[in-house]
Amino acid sequence: MTPAEEEAFPTLTAQQIARIAPFARERDLADDESLWEAGDRNRPLFVIVRGEVEILSGADHVVTVHKAGAFTGDVDLLSGRPVVVRARARGAVRVLELPSARLRSLVQTDAELSEVFLRAFMLRRVALMAQGGGNVVLIGSRHSAGTLALQEFLTRNSQPYGYIDVERDEAVQDTLDRFGVGVEDIPVLICRGTRVLHKPTIEDVADCLGLNDLNETVVRDLVVVGAGPAGLSTAVYAASEGLDVLVIEAGSPGGQAGSSSRIENYLGFPTGISGQLLASNALVQAEKFGAELAVARTVSRLECERPYRVVLGAGASVQARAVVIATGVRYRKPDLPNLARFEGVGVYYGATQVEARFCRGEDVIVVGGGNSAGQAAVFLSEAGRHVTMMVRRTGLAESMSRYLIRRIQETPNITLLTETRIVALEGDSRLERVTWHDRHGVATTADIGHVFLMTGANPNTAWLMDCVALDEKGFVRTGSDLDAAALAAARWPFARLPLLFETSRPGVFAIGDVRASSVKRVAAAVGEGSVCVQLVHKVLAESAA
Numbered sequence: 446m447t448p449a450e451e452e453a454f455p456t457l458t459a460q461q462i463a464r465i466a467p468f469a470r471e472r473d474l475a476d477d478e479s480l481w482e483a484g485d486r487n488r489p490l491f492v493i494v495r496g497e498v499e500i501l502s503g504a505d506h507v508v509t510v511h512k513a514g515a516f517t518g519d520v521d522l523l524s525g526r527p528v529v530v531r532a533r534a535r536g537a538v539r540v541l542e543l544p545s546a547r548l549r550s551l552v553q554t555d556a557e558l559s560e561v562f563l564r565a566f567m568l569r570r571v572a573l574m575a576q577g578g579g580n581v582v583l584i585g586s587r588h589s590a591g592t593l594a595l596q597e598f599l600t601r602n603s604q605p606y607g608y609i610d611v612e613r614d615e616a617v618q619d620t621l622d623r624f625g626v627g628v629e630d631i632p633v634l635i636c637r638g639t640r641v642l643h644k645p646t647i648e649d650v651a652d653c654l655g656l657n658d659l660n661e662t663v664v665r666d667l668v669v670v671g672a673g674p675a676g677l678s679t680a681v682y683a684a685s686e687g688l689d690v691l692v693i694e695a696g697s698p699g700g701q702a703g704s705s706s707r708i709e710n711y712l713g714f715p716t717g718i719s720g721q722l723l724a725s726n727a728l729v730q731a732e733k734f735g736a737e738l739a740v741a742r743t744v745s746r747l748e749c750e751r752p753y754r755v756v757l758g759a760g761a762s763v764q765a766r767a768v769v770i771a772t773g774v775r776y777r778k779p780d781l782p783n784l785a786r787f788e789g790v791g792v793y794y795g796a797t798q799v800e801a802r803f804c805r806g807e808d809v810i811v812v813g814g815g816n817s818a819g820q821a822a823v824f825l826s827e828a829g830r831h832v833t834m835m836v837r838r839t840g841l842a843e844s845m846s847r848y849l850i851r852r853i854q855e856t857p858n859i860t861l862l863t864e865t866r867i868v869a870l871e872g873d874s875r876l877e878r879v880t881w882h883d884r885h886g887v888a889t890t891a892d893i894g895h896v897f898l899m900t901g902a903n904p905n906t907a908w909l910m911d912c913v914a915l916d917e918k919g920f921v922r923t924g925s926d927l928d929a930a931a932l933a934a935a936r937w938p939f940a941r942l943p944l945l946f947e948t949s950r951p952g953v954f955a956i957g958d959v960r961a962s963s964v965k966r967v968a969a970a971v972g973e974g975s976v977c978v979q980l981v982h983k984v985l986a987e988s989a990a
Contacts, residue, residue, distance in 0.1 A: 453568035455561055456514035457492065462541070464555060465492055469541040480517070480532035480540075483580045484637055486655070487525050489542045490562075491517045496538030502530045502578035503607065503638075510535065516562075519569040520603065522548055523732040527655040529579035529605055552733055559733070567729060570603050579605030581654070584621065585632040586611050587803055588874045590789025591644055592632040596799045598647045601697030602656060602740060603725055647696065648758075651741035659739040661763055664752050665691050667981055668765035670744050671905075673700020674967045675957025676771035677727040678974025684734035686978065688985075691763060692731070692738045693755065695905075699724030700773045701958070702967050704795025705817055706824030710846055711967055721797060723967075744772075749912040749950055751988070766988060767981045770909065770921055770948070770955040771974070777901030779812075783870045791876020793897050796821030804895040806830060810879060812867060813899035814841050815965075819849035821897050822859050831858045833893075835865045835881060867896070904959050914949040921955035923948055926962055944980045946973060952984045 457465075469492070474480070480498060481488040491498065493511050500508040500517070508530055511517060521528050522545055543551070552559040573579055581599065583606050585592030599606050609617050611631060621627065630643040636653040651657040667683050669676045672694035684690045697703060705720035728738065742761075747768065748754040756762045776794050778784060784792065793800045796811075807830055811822045814836040826832045834853065840863055841850050853859050864884035871878040872894070880890040904919045914922045914931040922931060924945045932942075935949035946954045956973035958965055963973070 449568065453565055453572060454509060454511070454515060455565060456512075457516060457561070458514075461558060461561070462492060462494075462514070464558065465543060465551070466541060468547040468551065469543040472540050472542050474534035474538040474540065476534060476536050478534045478538075480534065481528060483529060483531045484527045484655075486527055487545045488518075488522070488528055489544050490522055490548050491532075492541040492543065493517075494539040494541060497535040498538060498540070499533045499535050500530050501533065502573070502576075502605075503580065506578065508573070508576070508578060516565075518548075518562075519566045519573070520729055520732075522566065523552075523729060524738070529573065529581075549733070549735060563729060563733065567726070570605070573605040574600070574603065577605065577607040579607075580637045581606040582609065582635040583607070583632060584609045584611060584617060584635070588612075588790055589631050593789040593793075593799065593803065594647065595632055595634060595645070595650060597795070597797070598650060598697055598741075600797070600799050601699060601703055601721055601724070602651075604654060604656075648741045657739045657741050659691065659693075659737070659742070659761070659763060661761060663689070663764075665689050665763060665765040666985065667691075667767045667769065668693065668753075668755050668763055669769045669771055670755065671695075671700065671771035671773055671957070671959070672698040672724070672728070672738060672740070673771060673773045673957060673970065674702050674723070674727070675773070675970035675974045676700070676769065677724065677731055678971040679769050679771065679956065679977055680731035680736040680738075680974075681727060681734065682975045682978040683981065684731055684736035686982070688978075688981070690731075690736040691765075692736060693742050693744060693757070693763070694738065694740045695743045695772075697724075697740060698728045698738070701775070701817065702970075704797055705820050706796050706798075706801075707820055708967060709820075709848065719797070720967075744908050746908050747912045747953070749953075751952065753950075753953065767952040767984055768954070769974075769977060769981070770906075770913075770953065770959055771957045771970075772905035772959050774902035774904050774958045776813075776899055777903050779867065779898065779900065781867060781870055787870050787872065787876040787896075790874070791872060791894050791896060792870070793895070794899070796824055796897050796899075800897070801825060801828065804830065807895060808833070808891075808893050809895040809897060810835060810867070810893055811897045811899065812836075813897075814838055814844040815899065816844075816846055816849060818897075818899040819845050819853060821899060823849070823852050823856065825897070826856050826858050829858065831860070834859060834861045835867065836861070836863055837866055839863050870896070902958065902965070906959060912950060913953060913955070916961045918961075920961035920963075921948055921959055922961050923955050944983065946977045946980060947984070952981075952988065954980060 498511040634642045666688040669692045702720040703724045707717040709717035752764045867881045869880035957970040
């Protein structure tokens, strides 16, 4: 085994197995007996005492074979989501069966086993993603905006999938014929090998894969709306301190930061870390402590009577004693003719490996002067393509970290155009040409088919208009930003003033980029999440008194 494989598939010591045994039961399995099937939930962890266990993906593809001392499982053991592979006994097998609830307790109390299990679980899921394993097949096209949306959703939710490109795979028609669909139905997602979804939304996919389940009958201690760095930080600290936490996310974990190719100024990661990896690690950490996540769930409004009710689409809702708003911001869309037509087929709002595959070897434009735009430009330049950066300002110093400015200046295949704006997008089935004006109004047209838009920030607060006080730009006002008039309009019920991140409604907090006067940095969002949990405890104690 390579060192990476040894970390993903370690052999437990006799002492480690002895610490697991009191919480597990012994089972004997016959040859070819199933331990679990793809799609099962809350399966146990199995430690192999004798014999071998095969892990299978897709059409009987062998992912790995566990031998004596090895253990089964990956991140779904902590999340409770449907498993993406299946397992069979090879020969006569004896195992220790550890229920998922016991596993969660063990990883919270045994530091050594926690490190072994969590590292292995995460590395195994990364390997499955790289192999295109699992029980999902996506049939798509680079000329289909829906294809990119589904690839982003599956990747950012760590869902392994196989991909078939209708333009490049000659055998794709056989697959389409077998499921009775035509090319006009692209993208097509084959879920769990049986269910076929034609041009599905991310909500359809989440429902099929069991990613959006939630219990509407319980009143949660805390509902966190948004799974960016601020929301995930809140979930980690709140769940680790014993609160019943549900995180609701409209898309995928990570928020705007999750679409960043590399964050190099985040504490503790001197070589940088991708936004997606940071988010996936944080999610596993939150689930380790018992927090739950429902994705592809859009919040439509907040009912402002306690206990608070968070109303979702399709008539669903959840109740909570406290709410944390961490819905972040979205990039501002420029007023350009044909913009919507080219979104996902030449115009992108994130720069990850998913988008980079669509423009391999081709020149690109990055619009924006913030850190996200700078990170995107550097990342995209690494494949040797030429990157043109465009900003409306006279330079980058006001909006970008110095280390990124220097990186851009020192990269020969990045060209910075200041006081420049795009005025036209052209093409047939996808973007083919871009026209821009410089500060003198001189027009330039170039055959460029890929534009990354990372400009401005609009808060995701439309669902809060009738509940909490917002500033003139739509950001949530909290703490000392709330004046007497705002509190009077909201009928603030206490003699005390709102706490640091508390909104005009007691027990409703706002953190991260969605909050007025916030510092737009990942580290700041994470810090606000950790501090906010202490304030949540105060409010919960206040309401219980």
